[in-house]
Amino acid sequence: MPRDATLEDVARQAGVSLATASRVLNGSTRQVGRALRDRVEQAAAELGYTTNRAAQALARSASDILGLVVHDLSDPYFAEVANAVVRAAGRHGLSVMVGTTFRDPEAEIGYVATLRAQRVRAIVLAGSRSADPEVTARLRAEIDRFQGTGGRAALIGQDLLGVDTVVPDNHAGSRELAEALARLGHTRFAVLTGPPGLLTAADRTAGFAEGLASLGLPAPVLIPGPFDRDGGHAAARELLAAHGTEVTCVFAVNDVMAVGALAALRGAGVDVPGRISVAGFDDIPTLRDLTPALTTVRLPLAEMGTRAVELALGADPAGAEAARARVVLRESTRALT
Amino acid sequence: MPRDATLEDVARQAGVSLATASRVLNGSTRQVGRALRDRVEQAAAELGYTTNRAAQALARSASDILGLVVHDLSDPYFAEVANAVVRAAGRHGLSVMVGTTFRDPEAEIGYVATLRAQRVRAIVLAGSRSADPEVTARLRAEIDRFQGTGGRAALIGQDLLGVDTVVPDNHAGSRELAEALARLGHTRFAVLTGPPGLLTAADRTAGFAEGLASLGLPAPVLIPGPFDRDGGHAAARELLAAHGTEVTCVFAVNDVMAVGALAALRGAGVDVPGRISVAGFDDIPTLRDLTPALTTVRLPLAEMGTRAVELALGADPAGAEAARARVVLRESTRALT
DNA sequence: CTGTTAGCGCGTTCAT
DNA sequence: ATGAACGCGCTAACAG
Secondary structure: OOOOOHHHHHHHOOOOHHHHHHHHHOOOHHHHHHHHHHHHHHHHHOOOOOOHHHHHHHOOOOEEEEEEOOOOOOOHHHHHHHHHHHHHHHHOOOEEEEEEOOHHHHHHHHHHHHHHHHHOOOEEOOOOOOOOHHHHHHHHHHHHHHHHHOOEEEEEHHHHHHHHOEEHHHHHHHHHHHHHHHOOOOOOEEEEEOOEHHHHHHHHHHHHHHHHHHHOOOOOEEOOOOOOOOHHHHHHHHHHHHHHHOOOEEEEEHHHHEEEEHHHHOOOOOOOOOOOOOOEEEEHHHHHHOOOOOEEEEOOOOHOOOOOOEEEEEHOOOEEEEOOOOEOOOOOOOOOO | OOOOOOOOHHHHHHHHOOHHHHHHHOOOOOOOHHHHHHHHHHHHHHHOOOOOHHHHHHOOOOOOOOEEEEOOOHHHHHHHHHHHHHHHHHOOOOOEEEEEOOHHHHHHHHHHHHHHHHHOOEEEEEEEOOOOOOHHHHHHHHHHHHOOOEEEEEEEOOOHHHOEEEEEEHHHHHHHHHHHHHHOOOOEEEEEEEOOOEHHHHHHHHHHHHHHHOOOOOOEEEEEEOOOHHHHHHHHHHHHHHHOOOOOEEOOOHHHHHHHHHHHHHHHHHHHHOOOOOOOOOOOOOOOOOOOOOOOOOHHHHHHHHHHHHHOOOOOOOOEEEHHHHHEEEOOOOOOO
């Protein structure tokens, strides 16, 4: 098995020094004479030379890798964000190393450690923080260690880690949604809240409840459950069983849950939006063609990913910035007459 | 800015040699005395030491990175595959570096080069091959270079690159779909074929047409277009305009296009499956809750990703193996009476 | 069991 | 403009 050609191989073949070969092949500022430059380039081509980035990173003590950690790539929310992160990183000449945690905070901490070991240039963390202050502190400690030796980090989520953060406006978005739905005439609401420990879910639930309260409307029925499609399905069934007729509008704290809820209601023969209106959150592109079209709160997912990369790569700390959420009324909610 | 602690720092602090520190901290087979081992571990903890993987890779000349290249992470097909690849790689102790090509063969070749530069342990390529033999040859050359120096590679798609490949059974799946739909009584079909240059699209179209032909049915109306949601939408509109009434069943060569087609038909007031039946391909999990539920051909997406990782990491070449496609009849297609 | 030392492939002064 | 030599952080003989 022939080994990869090295810079030294190229230098020898071209009859120049290692230093010269390095200068022509890897963007040095130094100039190299036309003649030698040509010979080096030809030798490199003949040998199929590719610079060994691990060695280069070591010598430069600076890698060209960006670390990304998400909960779950098969969740369209993260798929969208990851896609944008990969593109943005590419524009900066960086490759992306991804890790998935499946909402396990330990795994998240572990993956940050892995990325630190790789000495990646920057880390982008996407996804809701845990409500547990202890794990949050440990994650923060791990990130601080990374940043302590020159690493940069940015976050998409709640501003809890002391790094530059893109904060999706969950609270305000849900609040505005509540107001919009109230304007449609609804007064009796239910919220499929997702799991108690997820801050994103909690923020959305709280914002929605606040919106109702500020309008003098009764508090919504709260039904917890997993943050995914099946969780929404189960929660909707539970709602039907316990509060069958009182509620006219249900808010699932994310689109994927809303889809599950829609399926459950359909399965139970409940007309949407005829008898019950349904709303979600995120505005997942892939889900825009549902029937009935889902009322939701749009988050600029791709933009958030792009922005996080810029923050992570930016020269100096930028603090937290909000990602505006916008209510999108569609057919799954209707006005009460 | 303090630099990262190095093995040498740890060794000094623990009062042992570099080699000893290396042995206790990085899985060497060699044994180290209890006392020294403890001191090293404590020193490492105090210093917040993490092994520098770039340096480790260089010294071992073996990295622990797996390269993955997909067309588009925001496409649920690839999101699903990528997710499985990341998990499977994790089980082998490898981190994943992803690249997205957005169906640009040049970008694909370029990304393989990047991964080769990283000296990744293995590369998994997912996504339809181009029908252009020239670019395929260049990609193949790049992969051969990678494999020539000990790299391993596996592919998900058409078996065209001379590496271990998981081949989705597009042809047979589409053929079976055609037969199933014919059994429902349909005789006049249209196929939204996707772009001419995409082999996956071509295989599915061909398989479907063959199925019809073998049954003595007339050839389907063929409408090309982009491989995405909007492509399906446009193609369906075109179909309506040109062959409004003849066709009773349309096959979109992937689910995402089928969704677009469904939307277009709905927009035109055409009842599905009342007047026209619609079928897709892939069985994207996120799309299972559409109304009407989409008839499609299921591909074991996650399994395919997992399998590709295993092939790529396997000791010796395994050749090509098929991923069985299975017809799933749902509500978007109905029997003609 | 433990320590010494020579690389792994490349970047970068420092001379020339 | 070019080359010689050292260092980046770690592994792997080899010696003891």
